[in-house]
Amino acid sequence: MPKQIPISKIVNAVHDGYIESQKCYREWSGGYWLWRAPEYLITVNVAKKISNIEGPKFITIENKSCSAIEDAGARGAGRLCHDIRENGRIDILVWWGNDTPRGIIEIKNQIFSNEQYEKDIKRIKGFLNRKSENSSIQFGIFSFYDSAESGKKSAFHKIEDKIKKVTSNSREILGGEFTVKLFKTEIFEEVKDNAWAAACLLIMRKKITLPAGNAIRNSISK
Numbered sequence: 322m323p324k325q326i327p328i329s330k331i332v333n334a335v336h337d338g339y340i341e342s343q344k345c346y347r348e349w350s351g352g353y354w355l356w357r358a359p360e361y362l363i364t365v366n367v368a369k370k371i372s373n374i375e376g377p378k379f380i381t382i383e384n385k386s387c388s389a390i391e392d393a394g395a396r397g398a399g400r401l402c403h404d405i406r407e408n409g410r411i412d413i414l415v416w417w418g419n420d421t422p423r424g425i426i427e428i429k430n431q432i433f434s435n436e437q438y439e440k441d442i443k444r445i446k447g448f449l450n451r452k453s454e455n456s457s458i459q460f461g462i463f464s465f466y467d468s469a470e471s472g473k474k475s476a477f478h479k480i481e482d483k484i485k486k487v488t489s490n491s492r493e494i495l496g497g498e499f500t501v502k503l504f505k506t507e508i509f510e511e512v513k514d515n516a517w518a519a520a521c522l523l524i525m526r527k528k529i530t531l532p533a534g535n536a537i538r539n540s541i542s543k
Contacts, residue, residue, distance in 0.1 A: 326376040328424075328460060331415060332521050334374055335426065335464050336506050338367030339519035343466075347511075354517060356431035356468050363466070364412050364428045377418025384414040390448070393422045393457045409444075421457035429465035432483065435490060438465065442491045445524050446499070453526055461524040463491065468517035476516035477508050484520050491522055500525050 342363045343355040350357070364382060371380050386409045413426040425448055427441040445461030465487065469479035488503045495501060505520040 324376070325417070326374055326378050328523065330374050330376075331371060331424070332462065332504050332523060334370040335367050335462060335521050336504070336519055338370040339363060339464070339466055340506065341370065342366045343509075343517060354468055354511075354515075355466055356517075358430070360428060360430045363430060367426070367428060367464070368413050371413070371415065378423070379416035379418075379420070381414045381416070382412070383410040385410055386448075389414055389422050389425070389458075390451060392420075394455050417457060423457065424460040424462065425458065426462045426464065429463070431467060432465055432487060438463065438487065439490070439494060442494045442522075442524075446495055449499070449524065449526050459525065463522045463524065464519065466517065466519050468515070471514035476510070476514060480508055480516055480518050484518070487520070488522060491524075495524065498527060500527055 339355070342358065345366070346353060346355050346358040346362065355363070368380055368382055371378075389411055411425045412428045414422055415424040415426065417423045425445060427445060429438055429441065432438055441463055445463060448458055449456075449461055451458075467480050467483045469476040469483070471479075474482075484503070484505060488501070492501050502523045503520060504523065506518050508516050508518045510516045
């Protein structure tokens, strides 16, 4: 039986999708950065990078929330919690090789306020909590892009502060039942005094053993 794909490779593929999106949009637009592009561009590039990983897996884009819960064996009785958004869709759903959902990935472009992403964190929490003893869903990933221009504070420090703020707020929302690990790309300075980076929060219930941190580039654990 083929071995499962390490989560480390999935996280790295997400990073590579953001890097590819930044590169493509700069070329296509004559110099504009990714924050000006539609979020769907990132979703497609991330999906493509994950699909290129060798090993047993499938991916779907804009998968219905209700069908993902059912396919994961987590439907059970009663209504789904509000945060899952029963009629909503998952940006990217990663499947095990045996045709059951393994992980949900939420994609975000530039974040300007907490309201832009808090619902995504709560949604991942809802999926991982739903009938967790029966569900095939192993992890959630919240990923985002940030760019900044130097001012009183350098672009590098602005990005570092944004990533820390999003990570801290997400941990607070998720509470003590979850482990949260931050993985980020390097901070790229493609134009003087302007920089950008992408980050992923790997979210799992504490009963699940996390992968070795050194298997994923630029790992920062809690």
